[in-house]
Amino acid sequence: MPFSIEGADLVTIGLLVLLEAALSADNALVLAVLVLPLPKRQQKKALQYGIVGAFAFRVLATLFAVHLIHMDWVKLLGGLYLLYLPFKHFSQHGSGGGDSHPLAKTLFGLSLFWTTVVRVEGTDIVFAIDSILVAVGMSRKLWVILTGGLLGIVAMRLLIGQMLSLVGRYPAIVDGAYVIVAWVGVKLVLEFLHALRVIGFEIPRAISIGIVLVLFALSTVYAVFIKKPGKEPPPPAVDPFMDIPGPPARPKRRGSEKG
Template identity: 40%
Template sequence: MSGEDLLVLFSVAALEALLSGDNALVLAVMVRPLPPHLRARALLYGLLGAYLLRGLALLFAVFLIRLWWAQVLGGLYLVYLIVRHFRNHPEGKPLPEASAKTFWRVVLLINLVDLAFAVDSILAVVAFSKDFLLAFLGVALGILFIRLLAGSVVVLMERFPGLEKVAYALVGWAGVKLFLEGTHTLAHLLHRPGLALALPKAVFWGGAFLILTVGGLLAFRKDA
């Protein structure tokens, strides 16, 4: 592997990690209710599923852009998660531990949500590198980083329970972004760009930073 190939490999990995960074928080929230001994396993199975789905997505990237419905449904599901959380736990009480019977349902949802997040990142990766092997290896490294980060986020939420509210708020914000991306894709597929809705990246990351900063300060002060 040449130096140029290595540069492409790590660039693709960084691109995948950056574009799917919000996915780590979503995964952490999804596995949080599972018993502690099942969380790592759920993330592992989600990792294997992600490798399979991303490999297929790279092979059929030309059709991936038509999966606007995956983004719309994924976004709506994330918004549903935050509404359900704050409705059932208005005082920010910790979530009750889920039964081990829900394990495979969580794994399935992890892969479905991951597919929704994969649409924009895979298309960007393909635009960056046409070499399937390099693209897949780079994506694999990026996904591995996201899974490790998700595990760290779960540990952080265990240590500072007040961060749970912040996590769900960020997940809801990511859901809004994902939903709007899906409607934006649909509008272009229908050749109706005037109907396209989009959340500018600066607005999204600015909002995420605001939620994280203000919410984090309040959470740390409360748990101190």
Template identity: 40%
Template sequence: MFGLEMPPLTAETWAILGTLVLLEGLLSADNALVLAVMVRHLAVNVQRKALAYGIGGAVVLRILGVLLAAFVLEYWWLRAFGALYLAYLAVSHFVKKGHSEEEAAGSARGRGFWPTVVLLNLTDLAFSVDSILAGVALIPAGMPREQGLTIVVIGGIVGLILMRFAATIFLKLLNKYPAFDNVAYALVGWIAVKLGVETLEAAHEVFPAVPTLHLPTPLFWGVMAAIAIIGSFIATRRPAMSEAEAEARAEAIVHRMDETVADAADGRVDGR
């Protein structure tokens, strides 16, 4: 079930991988930002310990998410749930009030150590499902499952790498231009449309009474490009802070996570 096969490196494959890098970068940075905020209410001597569990949970859940993708690719009705979930994420992002950092801090405030750890891992789960389902949705309908799963695995690995090595770049981007979050979720919403259309096509093969639609590949990627270009133009018009402030804030978060990983490596996750 978990066989992998390298897909042909066509223009569409590169476009898929490029989109995954962008989404994984933004979502991973958003994840890191939220995790850092959610432990602020804890005592200083246990903040790193909670954050270490959160980072560990992100790694484990990402691996489990890749395994789950094999089942999503196999059954059309799971793809239907995936399409609905991605659509819900996009819609809820644009209709909710308040900033994600403020919501994260508010949801964690007043909780003890272990309830905070549980909340951190539930947050990790949401981000892992987001990125994995986006990877599944980007796979062309006619691509063999083994090749599609390979793309999802690559996306999962990219997400883990970006969460550490490119975190400063994407955190700086989100700090200076918070509206880039909107670009990411607008892309997720359009990807949900693609997955929904393909789900209807698959369901039509099993139940002919189900209405079917078709989304031409050039149209899908044309809209993706339009969202990225127009969204980036709008997002960069009003920076929320200066270049120096955005970089300092990003480096502070990454430095804190580096210290957490170093502590975990030598058994001092409580910072002592």
């Protein structure tokens, strides 16, 4: 089919970008939670690596979109993993282990930074499947689907930056973010069960997004007005290429010097 640009194609691209942005209300919060264990400069770097992987996966997955219909098991694995994260988070808080982050553990012998990049990439794959299938249903032109999807990824990354700034200003909002992560996990598991026809209902996107917005509003009110952030000293400077800052150097005692 020869390459052609029509007015309807531009409208479709705009709709795909808006669709990706609308679906990013929960996606952005989940990805923001995933990079929380990293220093701030590494958070941005991990998301930059993640967006490159998301672009590559989006292109390949769009080319083979017909096979994504048979990947419902990906939703099950993603949903169970997202349910595990808040369970680990709140169980550690309840047992007095709130100082350790549930995502601070490394995988496959990788550093914390690369472990986080792997988590971001895997989560991107889970979230991208629905968007790609919807895009394929809206247009048959490959360049329209790719353009709308890739611009949508950029919009989602901008939204993640805003989420990270809010979490940095009000740390208590992290608890609310984990509640939203749990809801997203439940939604993915329900979608998997619906695909297998185990259950006969499916949660509409409008209701799902509404629940996310309500949970986010409640957690923001809790963090800002109920559990106000205390005035703490600024954290020590951290090398963005190191996972854990080294111990401070001990000052020499004058009495130990021989005169």
